[in-house]
Amino acid sequence: MARTLINVPPKAKKGEVIAIKTLISHEMETGYRHDNVGKAIPRDIITQFVCTYNGLEIFRADLFPAIAANPFISFFTIATASGAFEFKWTGDNGFSQTETANITVE
């Protein structure tokens, strides 16, 4: 399990634009590097990030080897209703991690 940090405001007014910040620990090994005996280090990256808000997909990103380690992804959405955000990262070697965060919309 990778360590994650999610920043979603716990409360928002209906119609308000809110910022969401996510951070996940991951090596993001590019696949282009070699170790000290010249052996290629296999690629190991996160390839996709998806965020849903009460089941509706609101943000998606494809990640590539040029993305630095421990990807930080920040984006905005409009607070429409109380509920849950679900964040899912998937990647090489069967990497998959899901986190949730709740929001109360008044």
Add this chain to the structure above:
Amino acid sequence: MISRDFIGLMLRSSPCPQGEVSVSKHVAAPSFETPALRRAPQDEDGAARSILLICALIGALASTTTVLPAAEIPPNERKSGYDFMGPESRAMQDDDTANPASLWVLDGEALWKRKAGAANKSCADCHGEASETMKGVAARYPAFNATRGRPVNLDQQINMCRAERQQATPLPLEGKELLALNAYVARQSRGMPINATIDERTRPFLEAGRTMFYRRQGQLNFACAQCHDDNWKEKLAGSPITQAHPTGYPLYRLEWQNVGSLQRRLRNCITGMRVDNYPLGANELVDLELFLMWRARGMPMEAPAVRP
């Protein structure tokens, strides 16, 4: 190897121009100045003039940094590395959820509570809540250790705790676990003034660190102070030189894409100076850490910081 006298002899006794050409072609590199000086008196003057000019240039370059002994930066002019950063990097450090080092702090918190070793004890079993007991601790390190008879840094202290109290194997230096524990402990001192204890026991080590900071060393014949005391307003390869105050260690360096210790950073600089480097954990590096913490005394702790 052909001696210089032999080259001179060959030049003087060359029967034809081709001979001279072939000599200069094959042996010019190791004996550049010798044939030039011997060829003709006016050449000798010319060569002497250019040597003088080079000496003068080196002197002029050196004098900008060494006419006066490197002066300590006045307290009100001291700046943390944070002050040299761009707004994006500052924003990363200011927001814990954007600072990748927070991931290490969370790992460190888990390790703090995890039982380890033959004693089956966690850090928390002795030290309790880190937010209370570790407050200000990182700001005091390196600190004198009576068993070793010298100052130890926080990494060494954590590993001594592991070996003696937890009866566990010490964590590898610069490994993820030790950095995580160190980051977690250091996080408890954020905002507190750096305050390494200087007394009769630690003073000799402070002085050893100071000597290292001001001593020219390595192939480039550089002292730390030439950049970090005298030229911190300048840039090196487009990047600010900074004053080298260790306010935020361990920190997340974007270049490393990882958290690293102060010793890792020091070894970076030392390699750049082309000095035969000191291994991680070397006493020389701990002395230098102590001097740098004394030099940054009173500045607020930012650990775990972000740096480019």
